[in-house]
Amino acid sequence: MFQPNMFDSHHSFDMSHKTPEDDLDMLRDDDYESKSGTDIMEAPSGDDQDPNQRPNKKKRYHRHTQHQIQEMESFFKECPHPDDKQRKELGRRLSLEPLQVKFWFQNKRTQMKAQHERHENTQLRNENEKLRSENIRYKEALANATCPNCGGPAAIGEMSFDEQQLRIENARLREEIDRISGIAAKYVGKPMLNYPNMSPHGPTRSLDQGVTSFSPQQGMVGEMFGANDLLRSVSGPTEADKPIIIELAVAAMEELIRMAQVNEPLWIPSSENSSETLSEDEYLRMFPRGMGPKQLGLKSEASRESAVVIMNHITLVELLMDVNQWSNVFSGIVSRAMTLEVLSTGVAGNYNGALQVMSAEFQVPSPLVPTRENYFVRYCKQHADGTWAVVDVSLDNLRPSSVSRSRRRPSGCLIQEQPNGYSKVTWVEHVEFDDRAVHNIYKLLVNSGLAFGAKRWVATLDRQCERLASVMANNIPSGDVGVITTPEGRKSMLKLAERMVLSFCSGVGASTAHTWTTLSGSGADDVRVMTRKSMDDPGRPPGIVLSAATSFWIPVQPKRVFEFLRDENSRSEWDILSNGGLVQEMAHIANGPDPGNCVSLLRVNSANSSQSNMLILQESSSDSTGSYVIYAPVDIQAMNVVLSGGDPDYVALLPSGFAILPDGPVQYQGGIPEVGTGGSLLTVAFQILVDSVPTAKLSLGSVATVNSLIKCTVERIKAAVECLREEGMQHLGKAMFTHLLKQSGRSQERT
Template identity: 35%
Template sequence: MEYDGSGSSGNEERRNTRHTRQQIEKLEAYFKECPHPDEARRHMLGKELNMEPDQIKFWFQNKRTQSKAQDERSANILLRGENDRLQTANAAILEALKNVVCPPCGGPPLGKEERERSVQKLRLENIRLKKLREQLTKTLSKSKLKGPTMVDSLASAHRQQIFDTCFSYEANQNILVYRPNSSGPVTSQTVQPEYHIDITQVPEIAASAIEELKRLFSIEEIFWVESSIDGAYMIDRESYENFFHAIRHIKSSSARVESSKEFAVVPIEATNLIEMFLDSEKWKDLFPTIVTAAKTIPMLESDVPIKENCNVVQVIWEKMHILSPLVPPREFVIVRCCQEIEKGLWIIADVTISVNINKDPFSAPCYKRPSGCLIGALPNGQSKVMWIEHVEVDDKSITNHTYREVLFGRSGYGAKRWIATLERMCERMALSSVLTIPSTDWSEDTMIARGRRKVMKLGERVLNLYNEMLTMSGKVEFPQGLNGGIRVSMRMNREEGQPPGYVISAATSISVSLAPMQVFNILTDNDTRHQWDILCHNHPVYEIASFSTGSNEANRVSILKPTLGVDMGSLTMAQNSDKDAMYMIQDCYMDALGGMIVYAPLDRNTLELAVADHIDPFMIPVLPSGFLISNDGRRSTVATDAEDGGGGSLITVVFQILVAGPKSPRPSEKSVDAVSTLISDTVQKVRALLHNNPPHV
């Protein structure tokens, strides 16, 4: 008898003529990719298969029930087998204990009372050694304070404070305790719990992840199938779980598995790229639009023996976020391992390691199965990178419906986004290191032309600060209901490199019918910018310098100059002289999945400081605002060119405004309302501008 996945036997199928074989095959294929289709997708499938939406709905419900039962049976079989193996091993150990002898004297083993006395002695010795360590630490700290300079002493004390704040090690339990440091920028602060990590797991997890990733790269025809939704490749769940005996780590019925792969050739030496992957700060800077925080957790190497197939093993805490405050961030504690497979070819694998939070078991909403990349060295300083992402996630209930299509369609945190970001950042690093000005760059201001590389660095920082703001976490929230769907927060900013005082941030997301590239071209058009940008004060803006940051002509950092000052009511920026003249630094880019347009106002004095030789661009005070543009995930095929392929766009608008100085009283809700009104008016003007530019036919 044939089974159609809906709970009906083959005889019932022939009697009721409910589903044809072609319908069943199509439904089965779609189920592998999306077991929880929404109403729009059910209607689409119904039209395609000539079925009623209710039939589609009930088929998927029954199929999920059947699949869950099969998964449970498979898990039970694996668990029973594991139980049998453990019982056999336990019996063997008990039998061996009967015949064990004391190694020093060859006599019978210690009795229970002797073992308890021995354990007690070890505990007392452990307490004594801990006290001795504390005394040595205090003595060392005192000796450091007698060092040659106060600066050295303060720096040393600061480093020790950071280490003591973040890490501790329970040697007798092989447990590493990690507390994400809260001393970073205000824009990235979050209240973090303690992570308790059993470091004895690390070697086996690393070795297993490397071997699994090798198989996923080398035997592609077995594990990879082409998606019927967007044509991208995804892991065939049945083949994968049968081969690796995998079980689900997230048991929720709303959980899903995301899998994808992508490759590219990037302009960077393979060894330099690997170095950046193995340095958490450089890793964060390499993927600024995805990774918002990353810290390598130190371990005692003597307690973590490295397996043969792992040249480097790390434990990393990382937090990722993309697109909008409406998209929840993802947080992982991963084991990262690197192996040189052969000369000029490396594999880097990431996999989640189980942790306890505050010593209690923790069930995270996302779990990274073995993922990572294969990096091969190519001539002329290039590298070929093949990337695999494989993640279990349960974020349906906390993701706004506007962005679900993007996330569920694998263009959110998938391999395509990682590769697109890597390509763009490698191109940017290559261009920023060029000493001579490329023919694509120009500036009518000699001072800015000389400071081209500093301007590019400042533009990069503007983008990074904007990305950090997308989470809008760790700040005082105002009632969202009062702000018409706009998320508003306020913080006291004390960070170097940002204007000190009270800063109000506001963000909202909208959808439009234009493709991302069309939206980008309209919003970067200097002739129409004054129609939506309040900084232009209804007057034209012109570009005085432009520096390319990538092979795509849309990727550039620019210096813009409005023709007049700006009156924003209580938020005023006046121009009384050339030194007070307002400029804007704007950094923007586009790739296959969308792009960003981020800008920040600068006066002439600040701009001159930004390009000065003795000033670090990362210390220039800027407060960025701008747009993040993404495809809406509803096109049938995700295009390789952001301008083609149909479909609409999702736009996230973020404003940041300094409303009071550091010594001023806390601003009232009137200031919050003013910023909310400002972003609402801007969104309305942007909608009107986009409406007057219909999609190209």
């Protein structure tokens, strides 16, 4: 019978073959990696060391023969990472100890890495000089340019809203558009500088068709499941389109600022809660030019949210204008993104005036909600009061042949500098979308604006800023506990967890890169599956990976579901792999003041003595718009390297986990939540290695077993949360009873 191969040779947890010398060698890898050449230090094990030996005694070195070096060089070309058996065989043939062979290969890998870095640095220096020369040439050309209208200098620095503040509003805007369009028509069409955030292969998340791979230099996980890529098929703008794009961007910037700053009558506050709605009539009156009327068949959604986040305003602008950082930080919302063309890199060494044509897909973490694909321009501007603004606006009118299911009206954020490195962010989301393909259980969430609205963007940014502050900590905060003893080990573990989360988010939604197949069942409990072949990817084990996901509604508040799933003490109630074993938290890294936002290293002590223990890396995160509990089994030896500060990019991971969303806005009746509201939309997703041979064919037995695994997990969760629901109803009953008593007391007082 097939068994889910989540712990193959890359995830083996059998510790019976390990010796104390192996553990010591693992922890000393960084020391030996720093050696190079053929001088190999012989490191005595702890048992061989003389306790009376002086600490500064000269170490012994061995010089290999030319024959030994040639043989190991030849073997290195075929296999740079020999295992224990290969090292022993090579040592026997060359009359060397296995440890000597091991150290030689470690030094050789370090030497090759250093050579590669030197070559890369040389290329980067040459490219930098080329860019500097190009930059000087373009500055000189623009300095000598003249305006075609007035004959005066055409300095980009003059292109500002702020210099036109004393003019009448419509005349000011018209003049600004005319001036920028004139300069754009003459100069933007010239070859531009290569943008620093772009590469010939697109963004870091690979968008190529077929199987992709992860490069540790990229800093982000690659796209998990390859398919026909709609984003890459979108071409950049033509020369004739560029003046129109400039006009749209300038008008969108003006609209965003007013949308963010004006209250009533444009925004109508709600009396039931703190939300507000956009007055469509007032919007059309204030912005008659805009993008025109709403397209037939599309719904309109507008929202606004403000918050103070723990990030410097300049850093935040750079994050939004770098497509890799942007899609990384908002990985739960942005499934894929790329920059198609850069029309302007900005002036004065920053992003002021930067203009990019982009394409992106926005998602909800569930295969039941279609993604929203947008082709848009992003414009960044610094205003006279120091406020930065970044605005997006769709360019669908430049693609008349395409049928858009989503259109992005001017949306983005205003960023104001605050004391102590904080920033105040005011976010506006204004889109038109087609919700006909959204599953019924998600329609209330989507139509309420909680799925794609400004509140979710701001809540995600706030939580991610807290996480980034935790990553940049130079010491180990008092809230961290467990086996982490160095700041380097802490950073490595956080980096590994980040890659795990990115991989999970890139494979759980309904991206156009995914081809989901429904296995069985009916309604929202259908299990959707997709496969990929993993080859030459150090971030994942090689073979056939099967991803299975299902989404369903449960009548329990999201916070209670999140606390239940992230708690190691309740893990045995739903986790089939733990098999009733005791789960112990070995390490804990806090990612902000909320105790639910953390990275944990869990050890599952098997109840069966014949089975080996295993380690699980887990990251849990929660905010007002949703929660995640994401985890992945990790190899014990690989985790030891990470905890000692080693490179986590080569640790193979297959993340699984949960995405927990509210079922819609909570409705209030008489000051308390109505009975029946406050439920959760839960997505359960697994990634499982079903065959370690990438060229093998997927068997029906493997699919059936994975289907049974996810359904069994869902049944366990439903049974467990039913108890939570009963507890919640008891709590709600007490709250209602207390409320009625208070109301009765007030009535008697009035009488």
